[in-house]
Amino acid sequence: MKNxxxxxxxxxxxxxxxxxxxxxxxxxxxxxxxxxQTVKKGIKIIGLFAAVVLSSEKINHKK
Ligand SMILES: [Zn+2]
Known part of the structure; x- marks a missing residue:
C-alpha cells in the first residue's frame, strides 16, 4: 500500500x-x-574583497 x-x-x-x-x-x-550559485557568489565577493585588501597592502608597502 502506498501512502x-x-x-x-x-x-x-x-x-x-x-x-x-x-x-x-x-x-x-x-x-x-x-x-x-548564491554561495558561490558569496565566496567570489569575499575573494574579491581579499584581493583588494591584499593589493592595497602591497601598495602601502611600496617604497
Ligand atoms: Zn524548489
Whole structure:
C-alpha cells in the first residue's frame, strides 16, 4: 500500500515543487542549484574583497 498523503514538496515556499519519493533533499534541484550559485557568489565577493585588501597592502608597502 502506498501512502500518497506523504507527498514531499520543495521547502522553498515560492517553489513547492513536488519531490520524488527517493529524493533525499529538502529542496528541489533548481532551488539547490540556485542556493549553490548564491554561495558561490558569496565566496567570489569575499575573494574579491581579499584581493583588494591584499593589493592595497602591497601598495602601502611600496617604497
Ligand atoms: Zn524548489
Amino acid at each position: 500518497d498523503s506523504e507527498v514531499r514538496v520543495c521547502k522553498n515556499k515560492k517553489c513547492k515543487k513536488i519531490l520524488p519519493v527517493s529524493y533525499n533533499h529538502k529542496y528541489c534541484e533548481a532551488c539547490r542549484n540556485q542556493h549553490a
